[in-house]
Amino acid sequence: MKKKIYIYSVALAAGLFFTSSCNSKLDVDPTQSIDETDALSTSKDVEVTLIGCYDALQDVDVYGGAFQYSSELLGDNEEIAFGGTFQNMLEISDKQLTTVNVTAELTWRDSYVTINRCNNVLSALSIVDEEKRARIEGEARFIRGSVYFDLVRLYAKTWGDGDNATNPGVPLVLEPTRVVTDENKLARNSVAEVYAQVLEDLNAAKSLLPETNTIYANKYAASAQLSRVYLQQGNFALARDEANTVIGSDDYTLNSTFESLFYTFINNGGANPREYIFSMIVTSQDGTNDMNTYFGTTVDDIPGTGGRGDIRILTKHRALYEAGDKRGAFFLTPNSNTYTQKHLDNLGNVVQFRLAEMYLTRAEANFRLGTVVGATPLADINRIRVRAGLKAATAVTLPSILKERHLELAFEGLALHDAKRNKQNVGTIPYNSPRLIFPVPQREIDVNNKLVQNEGYN
Secondary structure, eight states, X not given: OOOEEEOOHHHHHHOOOOOTTOHHHHOOOOOSEEEHHHHSOSHHHHHHHHXXXXXXXXXXXXXXXXXXXXXXXXXXXXXXXXXXXXXXHHHHHHTOOOTTOHHHHHHHHHHHHHHHHHHXXXXXXXXXXXXXXXXXHHHHHHHHHHHHHHHHHHHSOOTTSSOTTTSBOOOOOOSOOOOOOGGGOOOOOBHHHHHHHHHXXXXXXXXXXXXXXXXXXXXXXXXXXXXXHHHHHTOHHHHHHHHHHHHHTOSOOOOSSGGGGSOTTTTTTTOOOTTEEEEEOOOSSSOOOHHHHHHOOOOTTSTTBOOOOOEEEOHHHHTTSOTTOGGGGOXXXXXXXXXXXXXXXXXXXXXXXXXXXXXXXXXXXXXHHTOOSSSOHHHHHXXXXXHTTOOOOSOOOHHHHHHHHHHHTTTSSOHHHHHHHTTOOBTTBOTTOGGGSOOOOHHHHHHOTTOOOOTTOO
């Protein structure tokens, strides 16, 4: 019996992609379903669907911005302020989300669109040309594992907050969604189960991906993501080792100046700096940088800048920098508000991992463990400090390492998760407060009675 791919709203969004040369596949009568063999029948079909996975990943409600700005707003300790009027953003900034919050709804939906596209690729590996099969599987598993990691961090209790084996995470959907029935509506898997799947996907990706892969994910992107996962779990040895793998590859180098890391389109014509391990590529034809939308603003004497100017940098944050720190000068006040220059470039790429984070992770993990893998914590921290125009430190402590991480990676999407893994309050809000977790969207609860809502939203 031929399998059918049923077309309904979410599956249609998840999409099966076709090349322009396959016009005959588009010349069909309207129908509620198409044969799976007609949808994915050649290796080229699967390759095009994989491009669709990246397209979904760079959506503004996934890695094009929402995962990152949600972490910054929820994890903010009065260092930034949201000055816009969008209710969904105000709710996140105030840590007072409702179950109908638009960002929470679209991030959940579009993340599962991305996952479904990956599942379609993974279900059709048998028809992929053998010489491409490992890479294609690796890319799909990298994307799926990455999205599940950020979903579980945003919509569930953090790792170690209670029993990971019983805390509800997010539903694990590992097969293509072809038709929705009561039988395939899924409950939430546990936090532990989601993390296990994340690690399975990312470790598989690391083993399958090549060392270089143009603008797409390679094995070092998988290692960088693994280092984040292990750090979130408090598995410092493996976090250190994955970061050390990326550093030791010699495929990436720290930019000579902090300022040259950003304005990727304005200054580099869209090319990534050598420090970027993986990013969402934005061009004038494709992609949107939603970090720019909210953090950015138009500066008259810098062509190519833009944005709503909704997220402003407050004095409390700027006071954290030492005198002479170039990172502390990387702000502009074109009007009465101050903005970071990290996200002013209207067509700037959205960085996911860069080498500085790997040095900071290795330093922290080595310090916590009392080890010296790759370099001493002091040496790694001084690489970051000296690049920022500061004198080399003579000693480091855990608080000084965490402060360097906070300043170096400010406004790049790590604020909430670093606070949670270090059990630090966000202002007066405890790190494990339900207010720092997104609700399961009411829309999803309404159509799937197997889903349970997060604490504080019932």
